Amino acid sequence: MSMMRRKIRGFTLVEVLVVVVILAILAAIAVPIYLRYVASARAGEAQEAIGAIWAAAKIYHSKYGNWPNNIQLLENDGLRLDQIVQNKWEFSIxxxxxxxxxxxxxxxxxxxxxxxxxxxxxxxxxxxxGITQD
Structure with missing residues (x-):
């Protein structure tokens, strides 16, 4: 009867500690990867806007023969950046x-x-x- 009771009681302290250690190891691996992913996603907004600025600058150069030295010139020439992105990022050339x-x-x-x-x-x-070098 006492053997039967012992099996029903639950997990031993060693078993619980093994599970906690395994979870800690998994968290130690997963959290930095997740943080890099989040940073990369946030930087993606800026990269997309910079790509639009670069394309607009090339068009500006082909139209006027000189390169723009500020974003305002490009905006006056028709560049429209997303307002949410502009609220988070300040762009310069x-x-x-x-x-x-x-x-x-x-x-x-x-x-x-x-x-x-x-x-x-x-x-x-x-x-x-947020930029990873390949």
Whole structure:
């Protein structure tokens, strides 16, 4: 009878600890992956807008023969960025005599405050927040 009672009582402390350790290991692996995924998704907004800015800058250059040195010139020429994206990100262009060097998005609202997403127009390389290098 006592053997029967012992089997019904439940899990031993060792069994519970083994499960807790396994869950902790899985969480330690999954949480950083999830956080990188979230950062990449947030940066995707900025990348999409920078892509539109870059395309508009090339059109501007073909129309006027010079490169724009600020976003306002592109907006005056017809560029329309999503208002939600503009509320989160501030965009800037670094231009020189030979063309646009970089287009940068700087986060202005949480959770991207102070984060930068950069596009080097001369090399085509993305850097900054949420960007994974392949």
């Amino acid at each position: 670094s231009a020189g005599g030979t063309g646009i060097r970089t287009i940068t998005a700087r986060g202005t609202r949480a959770p991207v405050t102070g984060k930068n997403v950069n596009f080097n127009a001369q090399t085509g390389v993305w850097t900054g927040y």
